[in-house]
Amino acid sequence: MLKQYLFSFFLLTFFIFFGCKSNQNLENIEINITNNKHPINTEIINLHSDFKPITGQIIYVPVYSNIYHSNQQRSHNLGVTVTFHNIDLDNSVIIKSVKYYNNQGDLIDNYLASPVSLKPLASTNFYIEDNDTRGGVGANFLIEWVADKKVAQPIAESVMVSTASTQGISFISQGRIVKEF
Numbered sequence: 001m002l003k004q005y006l007f008s009f010f011l012l013t014f015f016i017f018f019g020c021k022s023n024q025n026l027e028n029i030e031i032n033i034t035n036n037k038h039p040i041n042t043e044i045i046n047l048h049s050d051f052k053p054i055t056g057q058i059i060y061v062p063v064y065s066n067i068y069h070s071n072q073q074r075s076h077n078l079g080v081t082v083t084f085h086n087i088d089l090d091n092s093v094i095i096k097s098v099k100y101y102n103n104q105g106d107l108i109d110n111y112l113a114s115p116v117s118l119k120p121l122a123s124t125n126f127y128i129e130d131n132d133t134r135g136g137v138g139a140n141f142l143i144e145w146v147a148d149k150k151v152a153q154p155i156a157e158s159v160m161v162s163t164a165s166t167q168g169i170s171f172i173s174q175g176r177i178v179k180e181f
Helices: 002-019
Strands: 043-045 054-065 066-069 076-077 079-085 093-101 109-110 117-118 125-130 139-147 155-162 169-176 177-181
Touching: 054 079, 054 155, 054 169, 066 177, 079 093, 079 139, 093 125, 125 169
Parallel strands: none
Antiparallel strands: 043 117, 054 139, 054 177, 066 076, 079 125, 079 155, 093 109, 093 117, 093 139, 155 169
């Protein structure tokens, strides 16, 4: 019985000293998110001056870079992912602009340097770091898309996430059409 206790003690000691590693490596991992000026899963295109879209929309997507709590005396920062889904089975859509506005309605960033094409059933996204609070509580994105054929209406939504301290918060907002072409 003494041998079992000694074996258990040595096994526990071994795991404590050699099995537990610092989280230092985890802190240095970077999420591979493509440069905002050329989003993932897209192809940069040139729209000719004679391009006539058949359909298109401007979609308003609410986002929250931080939220208030404790009677608005404290705020909680959030990371934001805005995702644009082309749900058409056969046709690409063209994303003409993706603009980020703060809660005063001022333009913060234009996420596209030129229009991009998004293949059928593909998605792309735009990310705001949780320490970037320029948008504030009432920030938004305006996404303008067009197509040269009739297509299924794309979906735009945002996911806000925070995993600060021991608390996890996440919620979504769906885009709303504010203009149709």
